[in-house]
Amino acid sequence: MAAIRLKVSSRALVSGDRLPSIRSFAATMGVSPSTVVEAYDRLAAEGLIRARRGSGFYVAGSGLPPMTLSEAGPPRDRAVDPFWVSRQSLDADPKVMKPGCGWLPADWMPNSALRRALRTLARGEDAVLAHYGSTRGSPTLRRLLLGRFAKEGLEASPEQLMLTGSGTQAIDLICRFMLRPGDAVLVDDPCYFNFQALLRAHQVRIVSVPYTPTGPDMAAFETVLTAERPRLYITNSALHNPTGATLSPQTAYRLLSAASAHDLTIVEDDIFADFEPEPSPRLAVLDGLDRVIRIGSFSKTLSASIRCGYIAARKDWMEGLVDLQVATSFGGPSPVATELIASVLAGGSYRKHMEEIRGRLARARREVAIRLESLGIRPWLMPRGGFYLWCRLPEGQDSAVLARMAVEEKVVLAPGNVFSVSRAATAFLRFNVAQSGDSRVFPVLRGAMAAAKK
Amino acid sequence: MAAIRLKVSSRALVSGDRLPSIRSFAATMGVSPSTVVEAYDRLAAEGLIRARRGSGFYVAGSGLPPMTLSEAGPPRDRAVDPFWVSRQSLDADPKVMKPGCGWLPADWMPNSALRRALRTLARGEDAVLAHYGSTRGSPTLRRLLLGRFAKEGLEASPEQLMLTGSGTQAIDLICRFMLRPGDAVLVDDPCYFNFQALLRAHQVRIVSVPYTPTGPDMAAFETVLTAERPRLYITNSALHNPTGATLSPQTAYRLLSAASAHDLTIVEDDIFADFEPEPSPRLAVLDGLDRVIRIGSFSKTLSASIRCGYIAARKDWMEGLVDLQVATSFGGPSPVATELIASVLAGGSYRKHMEEIRGRLARARREVAIRLESLGIRPWLMPRGGFYLWCRLPEGQDSAVLARMAVEEKVVLAPGNVFSVSRAATAFLRFNVAQSGDSRVFPVLRGAMAAAKK
Incomplete structure (x- = not known):
C-alpha cells in the first residue's frame, strides 16, 4: 500500500494510469499475489484506486492528492x-x-512606541502608504540594522542586506535559493519546530545533531558532515530555541572550521539577540558573512503583527535572493511595516x-x-x-x-x-x-x- | 560547456567531483576530443572547473552555484x-x-481613508499591534470578502477562505501545494510577467496558449491540455493583464468544460475586479470554487504598501494551504495590515x-x-x-x-x-x-x- 501511495504522491502514477498487474507487482515486491490483492482492495476502499471489471486497477478520479505536510483534520x-x-x-x-x-x-510589547509610530505614519508621505517600496526594502531600516551589526564588529555593506516579509520567509527564500529536493539539511536536535515544517515543504532530507549546553555536539557534527554532506545548517546561536543554551567560542570556531572543510553554508537565526544580557559568540560575525547567512526579525521584541525580517549574506548571493523575493512575494516587505519598525528602533524608548x-x-x-x-x-x-x-x-x-x-x-x-x-x-x-x-x-x-x- | 554547466547546476556534479574524461565525453557528445578540450579550458578560465596535473578536470572550489532565476548584474x-x-x-x-x-x-490611492484607519489603529487593542494573529487571518476581513463574493453569486464558507501575505504569495502557496518540479503549467500568451518568474522558481514547465479578445484561444487550449497535461492554469479573467481583454461567457463555459475533462485546476487572479465598470464572467463563480481557486489582493486599489492577499478554494485543500503558510511565513498576514484594509473596505468612502x-x-x-x-x-x-x-x-x-x-x-x-x-x-x-x-x-x-x- 505504501509503495503504491508513494508512486501516486510522487506521480510515477497519475489519475487514470493502470496499476501494475497483481502477478507482476507481487513479484516486484517479493510478496504473494494474495497480499497484493488485499492491498489493492484496501486502496480501492480508500478511493485512491479503482477496479475496472476485467482490466485491472487504475489510479482513481480527481487528480493528484495535494501535497500534505501533516495530517489534515480539525x-x-x-x-x-x-x-x-x-x-x-x-x-x-x-x-x-x-x-x-x-x-x-x-x-x-512596546505598544506605546508603536502607537506613536502609527500616528506619525498617519501624517507621512503618500508614497509610503501607497507603494510597494524597493526590492531590498526600506533604506532607513537597513541603515539602522547595518549600524547595529557594526557595533558587534560585523561590517557589512548595504548590498549585503535585504528585508523580507518575516524571519521565516527569510529562511524560506534561502532554502529556495540553495536547496533542491532530496538535499540533506542539518538542524540541531532539539531545534525550533518550524525549521522542520519549513524543510518538509522543501522536500529535503532533514538530518540532526544533538545540541549540548555549549552548542551542537561537535563530534557528531563532523561525522554527519562527512556521512550526509548536508548543503545547509540552520541554527540559532544566541539563546538557542528551545534550550536557551549559548554557543561557546570554542564550539563556534570548531563549527566554522568544519563547515569550511565541508563547504557547508550556515543560516544563523538571530531572532533572540536583543534578549541577551550580554553578547555571545556569533557565527556570522566570526565568519564575516562569507559562508554564514544571518537572518532575523522583530517579531519577538517589537511586534509579531508588523511582519518584517531580513537576510544578511554574501554580496554575490543577494541579486538571486532579491529576484526570488520578487518572483514569490513581489517587492520587499511592506513599507508601512518597515517604517513603523524603523521608527520604534530609532526612538529612544526601545x-x-x-x-x-x-x-x-x-x-x-x-x-x-x-x-x-x-x-x-x-x-x-x-x-x-x-x-x-x-x-x-x-x-x-x-x-x-x-x-x-x-x-x-x-x-x-x-x-x-x-x-x-x-x-x-x-x-x-x-x-x-x-x-x-x-x-x-x-x-x-x-x-x-x-x-x-x- | 552548456552540458557541464547543466550537470553542475543540477548537481549531477558537485564541488570536487571529477569531470568525464575528454575521450569519453567527446564520445558521449558526438564531438571531437579537441572540442571537449577547448570547452574544458574555457570552463576552467571561468573558474567553474579546475585542471589537476595528470588527473583530469574537477568541479572547482566554493560550492554550488546558487540557483539563478535570471542573469545577475546591475x-x-x-x-x-x-x-x-x-x-x-x-x-x-x-x-x-x-x-x-x-x-x-x-x-x-485612497490615502485619506488609510490615514484615518492608521489613527484608529493607534487607539486599538494591544493584541492587534503585538501578535501574529490567526493562521487564516483576520475574521473581520474574511467576512467582508465573503460578503462581496456572495453579491457576485459565489457562496463560500469561512473555511474556504484564507488571507495571505500578498496576491503573489497566494499563487506561490498554491503552486507549492499543487506542483512538483517538471510539471506543466499553462498560462496565457501574453500573461502577467511575474507568473513566469514565479513558475521558474518552482522549476515547472511553462506552456502557453494565445490570448484572444474574449479569452484564451480555445482550440489551442484544448490541444495543449491533451498534449501537455498541465496540472494548473493560471490566468486573470476580469481585465486581463496585460491586454485588458474580458473573458466571454462562451469561452468561460468551454474553458471550464475542458478543464473538467482533463482534470485541470485553475487559479483565477481577480486582482483587477474593482476596476471593472460592470461585472464580467468569472470562472470561480461559474465553477463554485470546485476546480477553480480564486486569489486576489488590495495592492492595486487600496495600497501596495499594506501587503495582504487571499485564497478562496475547496474546503478540503485549505488545511494543507494553511500548514504551508505556517511553515513558510509563520502565521497569516499581518493583523495590522488586515485591520487597516478591513477598516478602509468597510468605510463608506471606498x-x-x-x-x-x-x-x-x-x-x-x-x-x-x-x-x-x-x-x-x-x-x-x-x-x-x-x-x-x-x-x-x-x-x-x-x-x-x-x-x-x-x-x-x-x-x-x-x-x-x-x-x-x-x-x-x-x-x-x-x-x-x-x-x-x-x-x-x-x-x-x-x-x-x-x-x-x-
Missing part, C-alpha cells in the same frame, strides 16, 4: 507534529493559556524597554523554575536570557500525552518531540516563562501528570 | 527578462517615469473612491490612446476598464530595444516579450495609462523610436 484531533504548537497557539481563543507558545504577552523586559524575564524565569520544580519538572539548563525553559519531566511522563490532555483544559503546551528530529525528547516540555504566570497553568499540568500516571 | 545591464519590468520599476528613483509599471500613482478612479482611468485611457496613435502605436483592443493598454508598435520596431533606450532617459517601459512565453510580442508594449500623463514620456518614446529606426 486542530484538536491532529497529530502532535511540528505544526501542532503553532496551530494550537496561533488559533487559540484569547482565554486559552499558552505556556508553550513562542511570543511574549501583548502587554509586554533600548530602555528591552532592558525592562530582560529584567522581567529574569524574574519570571526564576519563579517558573521554582513552580516547575515543585512538580518534579527540571530545567535542562538555566538560560542567560530569553523566555524559554527547556524542562525534563519526571520519569515515565510523555509530553505529547500531557499536551493532548492539557489542550482539553485550555492550556497549550509545547511537547518535546515537536522540536526533535530524532524524537528523542519525549520527556521534555518547552515553557515560555512570560506566558506561564497564570495561576491556572500549574494545576492543569499537575492534573494531567497525575492522570497520565494512572 | 539592473541596467541585465537581460530584458520577466524580472526586468519589476526590478526597474520597483527600484526606480522617484524622478523616473514609469509608464510600464503595474500600479497607480500614489496620489490616486466605493465612492473606486467610482472616481474608474472615471479618471477612462479619461486617461482615451487621452493616452490618442497620444500613442500620433506615434503610430495602436491598442490591440480598447479595454472596458483598468489601467493597461496593450499596444502594437509600428512595423519594424522592437519593444525591448526601445525599453533599453528609454530606461537611459529615465522612462521605464514594459516590453511585450516579458509577458510572452513564446516571445511572440516583440512588437508590443504595455502602457499604464495612469502613469503616462507626464509630458516627458512621449518625447522619449518618439526619440527612441526614431533612433531605433536608424
Whole structure:
C-alpha cells in the first residue's frame, strides 16, 4: 500500500494510469499475489484506486492528492507534529493559556512606541502608504540594522542586506535559493519546530545533531558532515530555541572550521539577540558573512503583527535572493511595516524597554523554575536570557500525552518531540516563562501528570 | 560547456567531483576530443572547473552555484527578462517615469481613508499591534470578502477562505501545494510577467496558449491540455493583464468544460475586479470554487504598501494551504495590515473612491490612446476598464530595444516579450495609462523610436 501511495504522491502514477498487474507487482515486491490483492482492495476502499471489471486497477478520479505536510483534520484531533504548537497557539481563543507558545504577552510589547509610530505614519508621505517600496526594502531600516551589526564588529555593506516579509520567509527564500529536493539539511536536535515544517515543504532530507549546553555536539557534527554532506545548517546561536543554551567560542570556531572543510553554508537565526544580557559568540560575525547567512526579525521584541525580517549574506548571493523575493512575494516587505519598525528602533524608548523586559524575564524565569520544580519538572539548563525553559519531566511522563490532555483544559503546551528530529525528547516540555504566570497553568499540568500516571 | 554547466547546476556534479574524461565525453557528445578540450579550458578560465596535473578536470572550489532565476548584474545591464519590468520599476528613483509599471500613482490611492484607519489603529487593542494573529487571518476581513463574493453569486464558507501575505504569495502557496518540479503549467500568451518568474522558481514547465479578445484561444487550449497535461492554469479573467481583454461567457463555459475533462485546476487572479465598470464572467463563480481557486489582493486599489492577499478554494485543500503558510511565513498576514484594509473596505468612502478612479482611468485611457496613435502605436483592443493598454508598435520596431533606450532617459517601459512565453510580442508594449500623463514620456518614446529606426 505504501509503495503504491508513494508512486501516486510522487506521480510515477497519475489519475487514470493502470496499476501494475497483481502477478507482476507481487513479484516486484517479493510478496504473494494474495497480499497484493488485499492491498489493492484496501486502496480501492480508500478511493485512491479503482477496479475496472476485467482490466485491472487504475489510479482513481480527481487528480493528484495535494501535497500534505501533516495530517489534515480539525486542530484538536491532529497529530502532535511540528505544526501542532503553532496551530494550537496561533488559533487559540484569547482565554486559552499558552505556556508553550513562542511570543511574549501583548502587554509586554512596546505598544506605546508603536502607537506613536502609527500616528506619525498617519501624517507621512503618500508614497509610503501607497507603494510597494524597493526590492531590498526600506533604506532607513537597513541603515539602522547595518549600524547595529557594526557595533558587534560585523561590517557589512548595504548590498549585503535585504528585508523580507518575516524571519521565516527569510529562511524560506534561502532554502529556495540553495536547496533542491532530496538535499540533506542539518538542524540541531532539539531545534525550533518550524525549521522542520519549513524543510518538509522543501522536500529535503532533514538530518540532526544533538545540541549540548555549549552548542551542537561537535563530534557528531563532523561525522554527519562527512556521512550526509548536508548543503545547509540552520541554527540559532544566541539563546538557542528551545534550550536557551549559548554557543561557546570554542564550539563556534570548531563549527566554522568544519563547515569550511565541508563547504557547508550556515543560516544563523538571530531572532533572540536583543534578549541577551550580554553578547555571545556569533557565527556570522566570526565568519564575516562569507559562508554564514544571518537572518532575523522583530517579531519577538517589537511586534509579531508588523511582519518584517531580513537576510544578511554574501554580496554575490543577494541579486538571486532579491529576484526570488520578487518572483514569490513581489517587492520587499511592506513599507508601512518597515517604517513603523524603523521608527520604534530609532526612538529612544526601545533600548530602555528591552532592558525592562530582560529584567522581567529574569524574574519570571526564576519563579517558573521554582513552580516547575515543585512538580518534579527540571530545567535542562538555566538560560542567560530569553523566555524559554527547556524542562525534563519526571520519569515515565510523555509530553505529547500531557499536551493532548492539557489542550482539553485550555492550556497549550509545547511537547518535546515537536522540536526533535530524532524524537528523542519525549520527556521534555518547552515553557515560555512570560506566558506561564497564570495561576491556572500549574494545576492543569499537575492534573494531567497525575492522570497520565494512572 | 552548456552540458557541464547543466550537470553542475543540477548537481549531477558537485564541488570536487571529477569531470568525464575528454575521450569519453567527446564520445558521449558526438564531438571531437579537441572540442571537449577547448570547452574544458574555457570552463576552467571561468573558474567553474579546475585542471589537476595528470588527473583530469574537477568541479572547482566554493560550492554550488546558487540557483539563478535570471542573469545577475546591475539592473541596467541585465537581460530584458520577466524580472526586468519589476526590478526597474520597483527600484526606480522617484524622478523616473514609469509608464510600464503595474500600479497607480500614489496620489490616486485612497490615502485619506488609510490615514484615518492608521489613527484608529493607534487607539486599538494591544493584541492587534503585538501578535501574529490567526493562521487564516483576520475574521473581520474574511467576512467582508465573503460578503462581496456572495453579491457576485459565489457562496463560500469561512473555511474556504484564507488571507495571505500578498496576491503573489497566494499563487506561490498554491503552486507549492499543487506542483512538483517538471510539471506543466499553462498560462496565457501574453500573461502577467511575474507568473513566469514565479513558475521558474518552482522549476515547472511553462506552456502557453494565445490570448484572444474574449479569452484564451480555445482550440489551442484544448490541444495543449491533451498534449501537455498541465496540472494548473493560471490566468486573470476580469481585465486581463496585460491586454485588458474580458473573458466571454462562451469561452468561460468551454474553458471550464475542458478543464473538467482533463482534470485541470485553475487559479483565477481577480486582482483587477474593482476596476471593472460592470461585472464580467468569472470562472470561480461559474465553477463554485470546485476546480477553480480564486486569489486576489488590495495592492492595486487600496495600497501596495499594506501587503495582504487571499485564497478562496475547496474546503478540503485549505488545511494543507494553511500548514504551508505556517511553515513558510509563520502565521497569516499581518493583523495590522488586515485591520487597516478591513477598516478602509468597510468605510463608506471606498466605493465612492473606486467610482472616481474608474472615471479618471477612462479619461486617461482615451487621452493616452490618442497620444500613442500620433506615434503610430495602436491598442490591440480598447479595454472596458483598468489601467493597461496593450499596444502594437509600428512595423519594424522592437519593444525591448526601445525599453533599453528609454530606461537611459529615465522612462521605464514594459516590453511585450516579458509577458510572452513564446516571445511572440516583440512588437508590443504595455502602457499604464495612469502613469503616462507626464509630458516627458512621449518625447522619449518618439526619440527612441526614431533612433531605433536608424
